């Protein structure tokens with residue numbers, strides 16, 4: 001089965017989102033990620049529109065709050081018919097478990113429960129920031145592995161991490177877990193605000209379960225060509 005390459009619809013409004021979707025191709029062959037920019041502007045209705053059109057939808061709101069609040073928030077999100085959503089692993093095992101419970105309780109009977117991905121360390125975070133600003137005593141890879149183990153025990157279906165960490169995660173956390181990786185750049189792209197990056201080919205070699213790609217596609221002169229190229233390189 002083809003592994004998903006989610007296009008991050010990080011655009012300002014519905015017109016821009018629809019233009020991009022038209023360029024990307026058939027909904028049934030397109031996986032999209034809705035993040036805070038579009039969701040805060042268009043809300044649930046656009047997410048429901050995407051699921052009804054047949055897109056595979058990853059709603060990336062990175063929940064991070066007390067367990068009771070994320071439980072009720074996740075319950076609302078599950079009703080949208082999405083396939084994936086996110087919680088911050090740094091919020092701890094009770095928070096992750098509450099998010100999962102909310103997703104289960106909010107999913108209509110007969111529907112699949114959205115997969116819960118726990119964000120480990122954001123791919124924009126460097127080793128330096130991890131040590132000096134987060135005051136973390138572990139190096140990046142060990143910190144990501146530790147968060148992934150916590151997330152797995154708490155019931156998450158996988159993690160968001162950099163491709164740079166996937167090989168070690170597969171060895172230490174297992175193959176029965178999803179490793180979805182943003183921080184994807186083609187060799188000719190600049191890094192933007194990302195620090196832990198890799199090409200789609202490297203992400204494939206290291207065992208990523210799926211990719212998230214934003215600006216390399218959305219800011220390309222031909223987004224469809226770049227999307228197809230990345231899908232081919234990764235699968």
Ligand SMILES: O=c1ccn([C@@H]2O[C@H](COP(=O)(O)O)[C@@H](O)[C@H]2O)c(=O)[nH]1
Nearest residue numbers: 008035121122123182183212213214215
């Ligand atoms: O650690 C993380 C978690 C989420 N993201 C999201 O992925 C895309 C990446 O966009 P690019 O333009 O390809 O950099 C974006 O929506 C982020 O919110 C991430 O980058 N890192």
